[in-house]
Amino acid sequence: MSQNERDFLNTPDELGNFGPYGGRFVSETLMSALDELEEIYNKLSKDPEFQAAFDKDLAHYVGRPSPLYHAERWSKQLGGAQIYLKREDLNHTGAHKVNNTIGQALLAKYTGKRRVIAETGAGQHGVATATVAARLGLECEVFMGSEDVKRQSLNVYRMKLLGAKVNPVTSGTKTLKDAMNEALRDWVTNVDDTFYIIGTVAGPHPYPMLVRDFQCVIGREARSQCQEQTGRLPDALVACVGGGSNAIGLFHPFLSDESVTMYGVEAGGLGLASGQHAAPLCAGRPGVLHGNRTYLMEDGDGQIMHTHSVSAGLDYPGVGPEHSWLKDCGRVNYVAANDDEALSAFRTLTQVEGIMPALESSHALAYAAKLAPTMDKDQIIVVNLSGRGDKDILTVAEIDGISL
Amino acid sequence: MSRITACLQNLKQQNKKALIPFITAGDPQLDASVVLMHTLAGNGADIIELGIPFSDPMADGPVIQLADERALENGVTTTHVLNMVKEFRQTNQETPIVLMGYLNPIEAYGYEQFAKDAAEAGVDGLIVVDLPPEAAAEPIKLFDAAGLDTIFLIAPTTSDKRIARIAASGRGYLYYVSLKGVTGAGHLDIDGVNSKLETIRKTTDLPIAVGFGIKDAETARLIGQNADGVVVGSALVKLIAEFQNDREAMLASVSEFTQSLRQGLDQ
Numbered sequence: 270m271s272q273n274e275r276d277f278l279n280t281p282d283e284l285g286n287f288g289p290y291g292g293r294f295v296s297e298t299l300m301s302a303l304d305e306l307e308e309i310y311n312k313l314s315k316d317p318e319f320q321a322a323f324d325k326d327l328a329h330y331v332g333r334p335s336p337l338y339h340a341e342r343w344s345k346q347l348g349g350a351q352i353y354l355k356r357e358d359l360n361h362t363g364a365h366k367v368n369n370t371i372g373q374a375l376l377a378k379y380t381g382k383r384r385v386i387a388e389t390g391a392g393q394h395g396v397a398t399a400t401v402a403a404r405l406g407l408e409c410e411v412f413m414g415s416e417d418v419k420r421q422s423l424n425v426y427r428m429k430l431l432g433a434k435v436n437p438v439t440s441g442t443k444t445l446k447d448a449m450n451e452a453l454r455d456w457v458t459n460v461d462d463t464f465y466i467i468g469t470v471a472g473p474h475p476y477p478m479l480v481r482d483f484q485c486v487i488g489r490e491a492r493s494q495c496q497e498q499t500g501r502l503p504d505a506l507v508a509c510v511g512g513g514s515n516a517i518g519l520f521h522p523f524l525s526d527e528s529v530t531m532y533g534v535e536a537g538g539l540g541l542a543s544g545q546h547a548a549p550l551c552a553g554r555p556g557v558l559h560g561n562r563t564y565l566m567e568d569g570d571g572q573i574m575h576t577h578s579v580s581a582g583l584d585y586p587g588v589g590p591e592h593s594w595l596k597d598c599g600r601v602n603y604v605a606a607n608d609d610e611a612l613s614a615f616r617t618l619t620q621v622e623g624i625m626p627a628l629e630s631s632h633a634l635a636y637a638a639k640l641a642p643t644m645d646k647d648q649i650i651v652v653n654l655s656g657r658g659d660k661d662i663l664t665v666a667e668i669d670g671i672s673l
Numbered sequence: 674m675s676r677i678t679a680c681l682q683n684l685k686q687q688n689k690k691a692l693i694p695f696i697t698a699g700d701p702q703l704d705a706s707v708v709l710m711h712t713l714a715g716n717g718a719d720i721i722e723l724g725i726p727f728s729d730p731m732a733d734g735p736v737i738q739l740a741d742e743r744a745l746e747n748g749v750t751t752t753h754v755l756n757m758v759k760e761f762r763q764t765n766q767e768t769p770i771v772l773m774g775y776l777n778p779i780e781a782y783g784y785e786q787f788a789k790d791a792a793e794a795g796v797d798g799l800i801v802v803d804l805p806p807e808a809a810a811e812p813i814k815l816f817d818a819a820g821l822d823t824i825f826l827i828a829p830t831t832s833d834k835r836i837a838r839i840a841a842s843g844r845g846y847l848y849y850v851s852l853k854g855v856t857g858a859g860h861l862d863i864d865g866v867n868s869k870l871e872t873i874r875k876t877t878d879l880p881i882a883v884g885f886g887i888k889d890a891e892t893a894r895l896i897g898q899n900a901d902g903v904v905v906g907s908a909l910v911k912l913i914a915e916f917q918n919d920r921e922a923m924l925a926s927v928s929e930f931t932q933s934l935r936q937g938l939d940q
Contacts, residue, residue, distance in 0.1 A: 292808055446729060454732075457855060565777075
């Protein structure tokens with residue numbers, strides 16, 4: 270195993286660094302809260318009782334394990350590798366996000382804080398947070414860009430039904446990054462009684478580590494399910510990358526399996542050349558935002574750029590620091606799928622397999638549709654179907670010119 | 674001795690407190706900043722904090738967020754900010770200038786080049802909101818070498834152990850964040866500030882400036898009783914926004930406000 274490979278297996282280091290990425294770049298007020306969270310997590314993550322409580326919730330509340338489904342008809346149409354879908358869309362609340370909110374809610378309960386906050390893009394993480402807050406009787410406030418409030422109105426109402434307060438954020442670009450700014454501002458103000466449930470593998474240490482650990486259940490299950498069903502490991506993994514939590518959850522348990530090739534699919538928007546996209550790993554450069562060093566979409570002066578994606582959940586100018594490191598190490602290939610490719614994959618999977626994917630996950634499907642025909646029929650691709658598409662029906666209808 | 678240290682020592686000898694106003698560079702217009710800096714210096718400011726605008730100012734309240742947005746709309750760049758300091762220095766060599774902002778624009782500029790260009794422009798110190806001392810070892814070396822004071826924040830939540838660590842890394846003065854919240858928040862607790870200042874002084878001899886939530890002569894006077902300096906940002910930036918389309922009225926009201934803060938501190 271090369272030096273690089275060892276480097277990416279044992280991350281992060283004590284300071285939260287994934288190679289040159291990650292770390293903890295926040296204002297001083299939050300440093301003690303992060304120290305406290307790190308201490309609690311280090312203790313609880315080694316505590317069998319905590320792990321048992323987490324596993325129990327995943328089994329009986331989330332409905333895990335989620336199936337690994339052989340999309341036979343679609344694979345046949347594509348005429349290449351066999352595509353298996355990891356069905357995170359079948360989780361309670363409809364996406365992989367809940368794996369993480371269950372874990373962080375258990376941490377919040379342990380700290381005794383009575384209020385949780387979250388940022389959300391597509392609303393899936395907001396819904397997953399509102400759900401666990403309802404279950405534990407915690408006060409819940411969700412920050413969401415006002416643009417996203419408009420395009421994901423179904424999820425906004427779901428959160429409200431669950432008892433959460435949804436705060437539309439009107440600063441900056443009015444999307445996920447601004448929601449995260451506002452959540453951080455709230456946390457600075459209410460740090461004594463508030464637990465911040467970050468929804469992705471980004472943010473200051475220890476969030477990228479603990480969110481990854483909670484999401485790794487995806488990859489562990491997929492690994493053993495693939496072996497059970499096919500007698501072998503997959504040849505390729507494909508997952509969409511916004512912040513990158515569903516991707517890291519699938520990839521991480523396979524990192525030392527050298528035969529497994531991995532593809533993280535960013536939002537190519539209107540095309541990388543247009544500048545209208547959300548693909549920092551494909552077209553950005555390293556910088557510091559939201560508490561960590563990572564690849565960003567920024568201008569020459571270090572200002573964060575506007576992003577564009579048809580999917581609100583991928584519409585973010587940064588990415589989890591572990592992905593930046595996996596890119597530099599060459600372990601994961603990062604590619605992009607454009608809006609129209611994702612929309613086309615959305616329609617195809619719905620019509621060919623009877624599964625309606627989230628527009629986020631549709632980016633992974635779009636790349637798998639290109640990859641499969643280049644591979645042999647006895648090869649295997651596992652695609653993370655990270656969420657279901659019900660929330661996107663209004664967006665798709667609008668593109669079709671239909672008013673519901 | 675740095676210009677900042679000399680300024681604060683001099684004030685201490687006179688038994689005076691430092692008035693440290695903050696404005697956002699390039700707000701409300703690119704050509705307003707240098708005029709505003711001279712106005713502040715001419716009406717009782719001892720040190721000026723000049724904000725480098727950032728697209729994602731996560732520690733700032735709405736007033737400074739909007740100022741950053743206006744400045745970026747005006748096309749302000751880090752080079753513009755350094756040029757403003759250079760222009761200010763043509764006629765003022767006394768008033769220390771501290772640049773305050775977020776890490777990414779500095780990282781994009783390049784630490785070494787930034788340190789060199791800032792020092793040449795006449796900058797005296799830097800406050801980088803999202804750069805805690807743990808991550809600052811390398812930048813501090815470069816800033817030290819260029820003669821720039823790296824100023825760190827201490828918060829109400831900072832433990833005694835961290836205070837010692839921050840004080841050891843800090844240069845010029847320490848900036849005590851008076852409340853849990855963003856800039857311009859309104860829940861200042863004077864007794865809480867005083868007790869924390871007492872704790873900090875047990876660890877360090879560095880002067881301590883207090884900021885966040887100080888909005889008028891009276892709060893400046895109260896905080897100034899125990900701090901070495903007070904920072905006033907949002908209240909001033911709000912005034913600038915109010916008169917953004919009338920330069921003459923803006924300068925008149927900024928002069929008046931600065932004088933009132935000065936009087937509050939000198940009482």
